[in-house]
Amino acid sequence: MLQVRDLEVSFGRRRVPALRGISFDLATGQRLGLIGESGSGKSVTALALLGLLPENAHTGGSIRLNDHELLGRPERDLAPLRGNAMSMVFQEPMTALDPTMPVGRQVAEVLRLHAGAEAGPARSRVLAVLAEVGVPDPVRVADSYPHQLSGGQRQRALIAMALINRPDLVICDEPTTALDVTVQARVLAVLDQVLAAKGAACLFISHDLAVVSQVCSEVMVMLEGRIVERGPIARLFVAPEHPYTRGLVATARLDLVEPGARLPVVEDFYDRATGAAVPQ
Amino acid sequence: MTSNANPEAPRRDGLYSVRGLTRVYGRGSNALRALNDVSLTVSSGERLGIVGESGSGKSTLIRLMAGLDRPNSGSILYTGREITHLAERQLGFLRASVQLVFQDPRSSLNPRMRVRDIITEPLRSRLVRRHLSRDLEHQARLAEVLEAVGLSIKLADRFPHEFSGGQRQRIAIARALAPQPDVLIADEPVSALDVSVRAQVLNLLADLVRSFGLTLIVVSHDLMVVRHLCDTVVVLRQGEVEERGRAAEVFGNPQAPYTRTLWESVPRFTGGPAQKA
Known part of the structure; x- marks a missing residue:
């Protein structure tokens, strides 16, 4: 489904390298963890896949999603894919959500942008997907502004946004790092459940190896812009x-x-x- | 679960004796009871962990113990001396003896000061100075604490942004050690650090506590960090003590249901998610 080949990213006029030629495949429904320390290239990989690299980035290699090349395509080709074929769950839901708009409308927006759904049916889809991600009171949450919700509820709303269009690929960048440990456990369980239900593949970036071991079946290790090892969790974390x-x-x-x-x-x-x- | 109703008599070796501490923020219908009737003692040389989730009151508690805030009611004896109603100018003895390390060294270190000035700043404070040992010479102490945290004295003229996150946390620890404190309070000391750096800083803290005979108070949401560093633990929830005891016992056999939930929520290594049929 996703094929990355010799992906290189460098920044600025001095071409400071961030990714030094990485290659990996991700099959439909597969969950792949990406671990490594800060600066190793994890987040740059996520941004490159989504076509969200800053303008001073130089790229090389290839990113193919369902046999379509993404690298070097103009924004007008990529924008329709984001939130539809692929989506992203960020670390800090307070900054990823718009503080001036009720959460339900933000989830509906993703639906309307891509599926062109009408407001009425969109509302019922939004409530359904909020219920799916374990929000106890979908109507109240949908009508709340982000600041009125707890961190766990905000993160569930983001997961709902990422999954409502049934994307092939969900990229999660440290999705539970900002959460309390009991909330983290519940959000991870929900993520596990909805990823399985939607059959979405997942690239799961985390510095927490134990969290990765709970969500993913395989893991890649990045170091200084390279992938140094990939393997099944059961093997890689043991041997x-x-x-x-x-x-x-x-x-x-x-x-x-x-x-x-x-x-x-x-x-x-x-x-x-x-x-x-x-x-x- | 609390033993608040039965306050133990302050022990002779009780460095800190906290009784019935309550801190309410705001007033009227907006009042938030951040800390409610919390009591605890800390003995000299103890390594106490304070755990709890956001809103549990753990940061409020250490701010009060460090004399950075005042409670609405309750008492804090430090070396037998009540600190809750002292004016700032009377707190020099506490500032010299109790030092803090915060979560994010990026925001806790002044970006416009050189490392040497950051580290020796506590020594120059007029309040603190009087309570320091007389032979504490600034440049010698700077070299000592930098060596203790494993940084070269050659780096002393640089600014914080020239260092990695782990190195900045070492600088913050060096600064805390400069006035030869008795107590080190660390608020989420490794939460902002990479896993690969976390172990280094935890090893450093453990070494320093051992070699300088420090009393350590660690606040953390990470139970594994507290289990590793501390010998005793207090579990806070919504401003109250839920459970307390020796770390090995509290984590080995939690009594309060909340402690059990916390402990069971800690992500464990598995062989990957259960295979779905």
Whole structure:
């Protein structure tokens, strides 16, 4: 469904590289996690897929969605795809939502822009999709402004917006990072459920490896604009092959370390200067 | 679950003794009870974790304990001295002895100051200065604390934006250590950091607490971080103490249903989502 080949992105006149030639495929309904530290290129990958890179970005390679090339296409070709063939759930729903418009109208807008739905039927679709994402009182939430809702409800509204047009691909960038842990657990369960129900593929960006393990079946590891490893969750988090992945997994497993004992760090496994494995 | 009704007698080694602390923001129908009748003690050398979700009152509690805000009622004894109604000019002893590290070093470090000035700022404060040991020489102390947090003295003339998030948090910790405090209060110290940097900063905090004999108070929404750093824990919910005890016991066998929900909500590593038929 999605094919990315040798995707390169650099910024500005000095062409500071952000992505150094990444390639990956995503099949229909597949859920792929994307992990790595800040600056590794995770979010640039998401923006490139959506055609939302800033103007000073230089790109190379290819992004094909359902056999159509997206890279280098003008905005008027890409805009109809966003929110329809692919959509995005951002980290901070307070900034992703328009503060001046009731939430229900914002969800309906996605529907009307793409499906050209009438206001009446759109309203009932909006209420239905809000119920699907586990909003207890869809009518009240639809008529509320973003600031009147809790963080969890706002994030559910964003998920509803992302899924209402049954996109083939949903890109989630740290969708639960700003939420409380009990809310996060519920939102993740809802996301899991609606992705499965709609059969949407998902590229799930997170710095939290445990969260990725709950949502995705496969995971890619990015480092300095490259994909250094990809594999099924069950293998990659248990027997990582690349020394950087080994370090990243070890350092994330707070649960495996005796409280108070020294935590492993990436540098115990991977030498950033040379790019070589540290002998164990 | 609270033992508020039965306040223990302040222990001799009780560094902090907090009794019946209540903080209400606003008034009338808009009043928000951020903290309601909270009591706790912190002993010297204790590593206390305060956990809870947003709105639980954890930040309000440490702001009061650090003398940055005043309660509506209740008392806070620090080394036996009541701090809740002291004027700022009388709080020098507390400022010298209790230091804070915040979540986001990007906003807690003054962007227009060089690292050397940021770190030595607490030493120059007229209020704090009188309470510091006399032989505390600024340049020597700067070198000491930078070394303690693993940064080169050569970096002292740079500005905060020239550093990574992890390095900035090291600078914030160095600044907190500068006046040789007894207590370090860390508010979500690793929440804004990458996983790959988190372990480094947690290791650093644990080392510093050990080598300087600090009392540590950590506020976090991340139960795994508190489990790792702390020996005791207080669980707050909507401004009240839900549960307290030794960290191993509270997390190993939570008594309050809310603590159990919190603990069970912590994302665990799985082999991927359950395969759907």
